[in-house]
Amino acid sequence: MGCGCAKKDLSDEQKKVLQAMAACEGPCAAKDVAAATGLDAKMVSSKITDLKKKGYVDSPVRCKYGITAEGLAVMND
Numbered sequence: 001m002g003c004g005c006a007k008k009d010l011s012d013e014q015k016k017v018l019q020a021m022a023a024c025e026g027p028c029a030a031k032d033v034a035a036a037t038g039l040d041a042k043m044v045s046s047k048i049t050d051l052k053k054k055g056y057v058d059s060p061v062r063c064k065y066g067i068t069a070e071g072l073a074v075m076n077d
Helices: 012-023 030-037 041-054 069-076
Strands: 057-061 064-067
Touching (some): 012 030, 012 041, 012 057, 012 064, 012 069, 030 041, 041 057, 064 069
Antiparallel strands (some): 057 064
């Protein structure tokens, strides 16, 4: 039993969110991620919450999100 943090445990939507965040120059808003991925804004917010719990996303500025080193690492595995 692992912690459930492996890349294979990420949904397609979570992968898209991480990819969009990696492409941002800095912290980006959920609406920016939604526009970049074509996903519904509410779904993006939900995925960001899940990814924050896993440590792949942080929120350095209120209502803005960025990918963490762990998030980048899981994308590159």
